Amino acid sequence: MSVDSPAQTHTSQDDSPVLEVPIETKLDVQQCPVKHVTVYCDRAEVERHFTFEHPEPGLHSLVITGLTESTDPDSIRVRGLASSKVPCTILEVQYEVHHRPADDATAASGEREAAAKAALTAATARRTAIQAQIGRLQQQDELVQGYVTAMLLGKPSRTQSKTTAAAEAEAPTVGTDLQAVQRLLDFHSSQGLTSDTAQAELKVHLEEAEAAIKAAEAELAHLRGSLRRGPQLTVSRDVTIELRVPNPGPIALSITYLVKGASWTPSYDMRVAVSEANEPSMTLTYFGVVKQNTGENWEGVQLALSTSSPATGGTPPLPPTQTVSFKPADVPRLFARGASRRSDSNMMIPMQARMPPRQAMMAEICESDDEVLSTCAPEGTMPWTTMDTTEIKNGAGGSATFTIQRRSTIDSDNKEHKVTVTIIQLTPKLRYFCTPALEERAYLQANAINTSEFPLLESHRVAIFFDGSFVTTTHLKHTSPGESINVFLGVDSNVKITHRLISSKSQTGREARLFHGKKMSGMVYEYATQIYNTKPSSVDITVVCLLPRASDDKIDVQLIQPPKESLFKGTTDAVSELGNSATGEGQLASGSVMQNKITNNIVFSRTLKAQEKVNLPFSYSMQWPPEAGNEVQIC
Incomplete structure (x- = not known):
């Protein structure tokens, strides 16, 4: 739609300009239904459609009232729809917050006061009637009690009323007739039970009447206090649209x-299953969990989920100028009384620079750039299918927008509402992974390539199912189309791991003497790991043996078994042949051994046939000069 010039003026007979006054029409925002909503990571874009019926051409001022407090005033846009039968020119769009006297609230306050007074009168009358009924029941109890006393004792009590005493005087005594006494006691019990039940019910009704009186009095006090505070004001957030229309x-x-x-x-x-023909399959269901507390409900809207972030700045930070200078000398610390000095001989050899948790270590190992321990997906294009529920539109900066085809209703309750984005079918490659020094367990790992056009956003809410059984929840990193997906499916007890320390030898060093040369201190560790595949089919497995890395140049760590000559060197050509160059991740061929440059560990890749056992020897030595101490520790 085009933008016209400011409102035109008319000229009167005396040539003085007369400003054209627009015709104002008010429209509540609830009369403008929500049609489209695009949800971002921290906000949403709402689009409402409405029809403006104007009786005559000219300048009009359309006021849309009742927008929510969460509305961003700078983001408001108004445009014409293609379905409009009459052209118009939008001159100006303004957002204003108005505080108006609540006339309707004043009238409603008077109605509430009249209703509260009526409720107070009715509750008071009810309380009086209930109290009278309770009094009559208590008087009947006194009469029955006086009659029974006179029948049994033959004379009235001094503390009883005149009415009760008269009843006792006229009542004949029962004497020694036990049957008459029993009938009298039964009569007294029956009358007392009836009276007690009736009084209990009346007391409940009395409490209800008292509560109604207190509520009515509190309502009247609140209304009278509101009148003393002055007229009530309502806040209205309005959008004023000035437009010119040529025709009605x-x-x-x-x-x-x-x-x-x-x-x-x-x-x-993420559901992984293995068929009877030992063919694995992976079904990835992509959900979007939407929450909103905007103050407006979205009923039957066309919902879209966007991966872009409007709050993120589009301008990079200005690169600063860094300076370098000499570091100030450290002030020596004095040891506190009772504190012990650490011996230099008690050196620490970090095994993997602050050993991470097992799953984090697995993820780090599996994501190395040029020396990945797990097997990548098989070559070739993987089949995938998606449900006809979502359209994807790629935007600038790598963002994408998922449009949900079915209509959705999202209430403003700040609760989670789950919608299905898509379902992707993949064919993964299964492989086992174990670190025997940490656990004698084999973890099944699934690896697949995201060959769909949907970017998988990072999430900690990934439910893993294997052969229909829930395994665990895990974390999925941001995976663009073409990147690999690595997930662990839990422990498989059919692949048995046995890890044993065969020998541990130590050597105490000594300083050089007159007739003896210098002798280095050292230790030698020898391990044996056995893998037993009890499954009826062959399996691929990656075994990681922990080789310590020295944190001090004086400590020399040497690999004994397997020999260094047998380690895979990992040239560029070899990696491209063994791995998947499209993902940038290498793959260690079955039967090979390599040393990971990141963790310093030794990695074995093996393929075990059904019912096959494989033994993996692993040993290393450590040496250090005797003046450095006699012991080292591995941690």
Whole structure:
């Protein structure tokens, strides 16, 4: 739609300009239904459609009232729709917050006061009636009690009332007739039970009446206090649209704005199954979990989920100028009384520079750039299918927008609402992974390539299922189309791991003497690891043996078994032949051994046939000068 010049003026007979006054029409925002919502990671874009019926051409001022507090005023846009039958020119769009006296609230306050007074009168009358009924029941109890006393004792009690005493005087005594006494006691018990039940019910009704009186009095006090504070004001957030129309008729418009308090996060169900023919399959269900507390409900809207972040700045930070200078000398610390000095001989040899948790270590190992321990996906294009539920539109900066085809309803309750983005079918490659020094267990790992056009956002809500059984929840890193997906499916007890320390030899060094040369201190460790495949089919497995890395130049760590000559060197040509160059990740061929440059560990890649056992020897030595101490520790 084009933008016209400011409002035109008319000229009167005396040539003085007369400003054209627009015709104002108010429209509540609830009369403008929400049609499209695009949810970002920290906000949402809402699009509403409405039709403006104007009776005559000219300048009009359309006021849309009742927008929520979460609306971003700078994001409001108004445009005409193609379905509009009458053209128009939008002159100006303004956002204003108005505080108006609540006339309706004053009238409603008077109605509430009248209702509260009526409720107070009714509750008071009810309380009086209930109290009278309770009094009559208590009087009946006194009469029955006096009659029974007179029948049994033959004379009235001094503390009883005149009515009770008269009843006792006229009542004949039962004497020694036990049957008459029993009938009298039964009569007293029956009358007392009936009276007690009736009084208990009346007391409950009395408490209800008392509560109603207190509520009515509190309502009246609140209303009278509101009147003393002055007239009530209502806050209205309005959008004023000034437009010029040449002809009468309906005009279809849309208003779009951003709201805070909305977000979405990804969630995944990853189901891996193995067929009878030992063919693995992976089904990845991509969910979007939407939450919103914007103050407006989205009912039956066309929902879209965007991976872009409007809050992130589009300008990179200005590179600073770094300076280098001499570091100030450290002030020596004095040892506190009772504190012991650390011996230089107690050296620490970190095994993997602050050993990470097992799963984190596995992820780090499996994501090395040029020396990946796990097997990548098989070569060739993997088949994948998606449900016809989502359209994807790629945007600038690597962002994508997923449009959910079915209509969705998201209430403003800040609760999670899950929608299905897509379902992807992949063919993974299965491989086992174990670190015998940490656990004598073999973990099954699935690796596949994201050959779909959907980028998989990072999420900690990934539910793993294997052969229909829930295994665990895991973390999925951001995976673009063409990148690999690595997940662990839990422990498989059919692949048995045995790890034993065969020998541990130590040697105490000595300084050089007159007739003896210098002797280095040292230790030699020898391990044996056995892998037993009890499955009816062959398996691929990666075994990691922990080779310490010296944190001090005085300590020399040497690999004994397997020999260094047998280690895979990993040239560029060899990696491209063994791995998948499209993912940038290498693959160690079956039967090979390599040393990981990142962790310093020794990695074995083996393929075991059904019912096959494989023994993996592993040994290393450590040496250090005797003046450095007699002991080292591995941690």
